[in-house]
Amino acid sequence: MTPSTGNGMAKRPGVPLIDGIEKVTGRARYTADLEHADALAGRIFRSPVSHGQIARLDVSKARALEGVVCVITGDDCPHTYGVLPVAMNEYPLARQRVRYRGEPVAAVAAVDAHTAERALDLIEFEVHDLPGYYTSAEARAPGATLLHEDRPGNLEREVHHQFGNLPAGFAAADLVREETISCAEVNHAQIEPHASLAEYDPLTGRLTVQSVSQVIYYLHLMLARCLEMDTSRIRIVKPFVGGGFGARVEVLNFEIITALLARAAGGRVITRLTREECFLTHRARPQTDIRLKLGMQRDGRLTACECEVVQRGGAYAGYGIVTILYAGALLQGIYDIPAIKYDGYRVYANLPPCGAMRGHGAVDTRHAFECLLDRMARELKLDPFSVRRANLLHAPTRTPNDLMVNSYGLADCLERVERASRWIDRVGRLQHGKGLGMACSHYVSGAAKPIHWTGEPHAVVNLRLDFDGCVTALTGAADIGQGSSTVVAIAVAETLGISLERVRVVAADTAITPKDNGAYSSRITFMVGNAAIDAARALKRILINAAASKLEARPEDIECVGEAFQIGAGSQSGLPFAEVVKTALVDRGPITVAGTFTCPPEAQGGKHRGGAVGSTMGFSYAALVVEVTVDEATGLISVDKVWTALDCGHAINPMAVEGQIEGSVWMGMGQALSEETRYVDGLPAHASLLEYRVPTIAESPPIEVHIVESHDPNGPFGAKEASEGALAGFAPALVNAVANAIGIDVNDLPVTPDRVMEALIERRRRERLGEVRRAAS
Amino acid sequence: MPLQNQGVQKRLLRMKVNGRWREDAVAENELLVDFLRDIAGLTGVKIGCDGGECGACTVLVDDQAVPACITLAVRCEGRSVETIEGLVAHGRPNRLQFAFHEKLGTQCGFCTPGMIMAAEALLRRNPNPGDQDIRAALSGNLCRCTGYVKIIESVKAATEISR
Numbered sequence: 047m048t049p050s051t052g053n054g055m056a057k058r059p060g061v062p063l064i065d066g067i068e069k070v071t072g073r074a075r076y077t078a079d080l081e082h083a084d085a086l087a088g089r090i091f092r093s094p095v096s097h098g099q100i101a102r103l104d105v106s107k108a109r110a111l112e113g114v115v116c117v118i119t120g121d122d123c124p125h126t127y128g129v130l131p132v133a134m135n136e137y138p139l140a141r142q143r144v145r146y147r148g149e150p151v152a153a154v155a156a157v158d159a160h161t162a163e164r165a166l167d168l169i170e171f172e173v174h175d176l177p178g179y180y181t182s183a184e185a186r187a188p189g190a191t192l193l194h195e196d197r198p199g200n201l202e203r204e205v206h207h208q209f210g211n212l213p214a215g216f217a218a219a220d221l222v223r224e225e226t227i228s229c230a231e232v233n234h235a236q237i238e239p240h241a242s243l244a245e246y247d248p249l250t251g252r253l254t255v256q257s258v259s260q261v262i263y264y265l266h267l268m269l270a271r272c273l274e275m276d277t278s279r280i281r282i283v284k285p286f287v288g289g290g291f292g293a294r295v296e297v298l299n300f301e302i303i304t305a306l307l308a309r310a311a312g313g314r315v316i317t318r319l320t321r322e323e324c325f326l327t328h329r330a331r332p333q334t335d336i337r338l339k340l341g342m343q344r345d346g347r348l349t350a351c352e353c354e355v356v357q358r359g360g361a362y363a364g365y366g367i368v369t370i371l372y373a374g375a376l377l378q379g380i381y382d383i384p385a386i387k388y389d390g391y392r393v394y395a396n397l398p399p400c401g402a403m404r405g406h407g408a409v410d411t412r413h414a415f416e417c418l419l420d421r422m423a424r425e426l427k428l429d430p431f432s433v434r435r436a437n438l439l440h441a442p443t444r445t446p447n448d449l450m451v452n453s454y455g456l457a458d459c460l461e462r463v464e465r466a467s468r469w470i471d472r473v474g475r476l477q478h479g480k481g482l483g484m485a486c487s488h489y490v491s492g493a494a495k496p497i498h499w500t501g502e503p504h505a506v507v508n509l510r511l512d513f514d515g516c517v518t519a520l521t522g523a524a525d526i527g528q529g530s531s532t533v534v535a536i537a538v539a540e541t542l543g544i545s546l547e548r549v550r551v552v553a554a555d556t557a558i559t560p561k562d563n564g565a566y567s568s569r570i571t572f573m574v575g576n577a578a579i580d581a582a583r584a585l586k587r588i589l590i591n592a593a594a595s596k597l598e599a600r601p602e603d604i605e606c607v608g609e610a611f612q613i614g615a616g617s618q619s620g621l622p623f624a625e626v627v628k629t630a631l632v633d634r635g636p637i638t639v640a641g642t643f644t645c646p647p648e649a650q651g652g653k654h655r656g657g658a659v660g661s662t663m664g665f666s667y668a669a670l671v672v673e674v675t676v677d678e679a680t681g682l683i684s685v686d687k688v689w690t691a692l693d694c695g696h697a698i699n700p701m702a703v704e705g706q707i708e709g710s711v712w713m714g715m716g717q718a719l720s721e722e723t724r725y726v727d728g729l730p731a732h733a734s735l736l737e738y739r740v741p742t743i744a745e746s747p748p749i750e751v752h753i754v755e756s757h758d759p760n761g762p763f764g765a766k767e768a769s770e771g772a773l774a775g776f777a778p779a780l781v782n783a784v785a786n787a788i789g790i791d792v793n794d795l796p797v798t799p800d801r802v803m804e805a806l807i808e809r810r811r812r813e814r815l816g817e818v819r820r821a822a823s
Numbered sequence: 824m825p826l827q828n829q830g831v832q833k834r835l836l837r838m839k840v841n842g843r844w845r846e847d848a849v850a851e852n853e854l855l856v857d858f859l860r861d862i863a864g865l866t867g868v869k870i871g872c873d874g875g876e877c878g879a880c881t882v883l884v885d886d887q888a889v890p891a892c893i894t895l896a897v898r899c900e901g902r903s904v905e906t907i908e909g910l911v912a913h914g915r916p917n918r919l920q921f922a923f924h925e926k927l928g929t930q931c932g933f934c935t936p937g938m939i940m941a942a943e944a945l946l947r948r949n950p951n952p953g954d955q956d957i958r959a960a961l962s963g964n965l966c967r968c969t970g971y972v973k974i975i976e977s978v979k980a981a982t983e984i985s986r
Binding site: 066067073075078079236237239287289320526528701702711713736742746749 | 860865866867868869870871872873876877879906907908910911916920921924925926927928929930931933934935936939958959961962963965966967968969970971972973974975
């Protein structure tokens with residue numbers, strides 16, 4: 047791999063995924079593909095009502111059915127689970143009360159799926175109905191029944207943050223505007239449905255679980271908690287995982303249920319969820335109402351920002367506290383805003399629990415912000431690019447809420463997409479119905495403070511080197527398709543100067559690999575990448591010492607040229623890698639080294655309550671331009687082209703970086719145009735991939751990607767994240783493009799043809815009224 | 824044998840699977856996807872939805888791309904069924920498989936088998952497809968990772984390999 051090309055587009059092509067061949071040949075085994083001919087089939091009985099006190103739950107007939115091996119209920123697990131130690135308010139199987147339609151109540155393991163389903167039909171379940179709340183407003187209304195007794199007002203968490211002098215900020219503004227924007231709830235819709243395979247051996251008391259997790263160590267710990275087992279008796283193995291996007295960054299009820307069934311049955315159980323059940327399991331981006339007020343000077347400089355966010359979080363806590371904190375914290379870290387006030391409300395409602403989804407917490411507020419910024423620029427007759435340029439940060443710096451900004455390539459990103467889209471020549475000059483819009487966004491490269499705060503290093507990689515000369519990297523990090531194992535392999539090979547083929551990655555098996563916090567908050571490249579480099583350096587020191595003793599030279603005189611070790615740069619005869627390994631093994635036998643990475647305390651955010659959320663060692667930055675065609679007869683928007691530039695610090699694997707950017711921009715497009723979960727009295731009306739409208743290839747535009755490399759001082763080889771930062775810019779760029787095309791500002795997501803038509807009809811109505819008034823006067 | 828198929832009429836099904844004829848006693852209501860995964864052991868055929876929504880189970884039946892999750896196995900009597908596993912010859916991936924690997928047309932890989940089979944059907948009937956042909960042929964296959972950009976590039980790259 048050639049060195050970086052400076053602050054330009056990465057010229058290195060990158061490498062295919064190290065596990066790509068398995069995927070394209072069908073050899074890759076995902077959880078449902080694992081050998082399970084002898085396993086029992088697990089099925090879950092789910093609440094048919096949105097909210098109620100359980101009056102009767104009788105599973106005796108189900109238990110008596112031939113072929114049923116066991117039936118479990120909430121009585122079988124008195125322990126709550128959840129991602130945040132302060133907010134574990136959910137049982138794997140409901141106890142006393144159900145709070146959303148589809149909540150697991152009981153589960154069956156039977157000889158086959160059909161029998162298990164018949165057994166579900168025999169379960170008798172009665173509830174005393176409680177009122178169901180399906181909007182934040184209903185749930186927050188005075189006198190509403192509390193979903194959780196300890197949460198008055200049905201508020202999971204209120205956040206009130208203020209930084210800088212807000213009144214002075216607004217007083218200094220030449221223009222103050224406010225918008226109210228609502229974003230629909232969306233779902234990850236990863237293509238692999240949820241599945242879990244658990245095996246319990248009653249003789250040894252050991253439990254092995256293979257599951258679709260992004261966070262196998264959390265799963266390990268949570269199973270120990272819920273099953274009251276010693277952690278040493280549990281093993282979690284991650285098979286191939288078919289996408290995550292946040293769907294699997296917390297332990298999910300079916301994973302615990304499958305383990306409980308396996309123990310009750312004393313054997314193997316596989317639970318495969320239907321697509322409908324995947325939507326019920328949910329944990330995705332909440333429906334969000336945003337009221338945003340910005341102050342701006344004539345030159346486009348922002349003076350103040352006031353933002354209120356209400357998230358309809360669903361029935362249980364999940365990641366909710368983090369989501370509502372992110373929504374406020376990541377108002378910062380992208381532009382220089384002297385005064386910011388944020389009020390966040392995370393609300394309980396009788397719907398499937400929300401959670402983390404790509405761009406966690408930041409996407410909907412960024413949408414509102416970038417839309418309003420554009421509208422104010424328009425009013426002040428400023429170009430959308432110049433209004434962003436007027437508010438750039440200068441790294442290194444700290445934001446008012448104490449987030450570190452160590453590298454900042456946003457100016458370059460703006461430049462790239464402005465030029466590539468020929469913005470200056472084309473904006474405002476396209477035919478009617480066509481428009482250009484732009485927006486910026488950013489995201490963290492790993493949360494600087496881990497959720498499970500133990501004091502351990504934030505990432506650990508082990509390297510093994512034995513007689514065969516293969517360097518095996520052991521990492522607990524979960525590759526879910528984003529290519530993280532490939533990044534680890536590259537980091538090791540690059541640091542050691544050996545060929546990529548010499549490196550093998552063994553990932554995500556709690557019996558073998560070092561503990562890792564998992565695939566969330568885009569942490570793996572930054573943290574695990576750094577740990578991999580650290581480990582490779584340690585191994586290199588050992589090899590250099592071995593080469594030095596063999597060559598009877600001082601270690602500092604040893605040069606590595608490819609896989610050969612030699613004295614001085616110009617020396618002729620070098621020791622081949624295999625010889626050096628042999629010598630090193632003589633000294634100490636098979637070699638294992640550990641590399642670690644930890645974010646220092648000063649990177650872990652402000653001291654205010656919730657100040658750790660949003661903190662990171664490095665933000666990625668993105669700018670996007672979207673070109674649309676709007677059909678005023680149907681309201682249909684076609685996205686013709688997208689240009690995007692992302693500052694990922696340094697592209698360790700440029701091809702994979704491009705893939706991540708394309709995928710995240712496109713996921714933003716789905717949220718912008720068509721994706722929306724819908725409920726009728728708590729019943730999902732969208733729980734299939736036909737009703738939940740993920741864009742198909744037919745309507746997906748070409749996406750031109752520009753990689754900007756700002757060389758982060760702390761990132762591995764200068765790298766930052768690349769998977770999430772570009773997502774949040776899409777929806778506002780699209781809305782801004784629609785405004786540019788037809789002169790209509792649409793406020794709510796998704797921008798469906800219905801909404802565009804409503805806005806067009808409303809404009810015509812107003813125009814007619816205006817004509818009538820003018821005629822009358 | 825799943826209990827659900829007990830009592831259902833079974834038939835001797837003769838089908839060519841990945842180039843080899845086989846005979847199996849198959850229930851009349853057995854779906855092709857379950858037959859391929861559970862009986863033939865071809866787990867490269869994926870299930871991503873509750874029926875006909877996502878295209879992950881796409882296989883070829885007599886060269887036509889078909890969603891195996893809404894096709895009865897017995898409808899394939901006497902026909903040639905090909906799955907992702909069948910595209911590999913002597914341990915070597917075919918041109919589409921190779922291109923999807925090299926060009927990152929696969930990320931998580933779950934839609935990949937169906938996507939490649941749909942593309943294979945396209946290339947068999949049109950060796951030089953344009954962008955719009957590719958979009959039309961793959962419009963029944965959802966991918967959540969790639970934004971489809973590199974999928975289109977992969978299919979195009981595969982056509983280059985064949986030349």
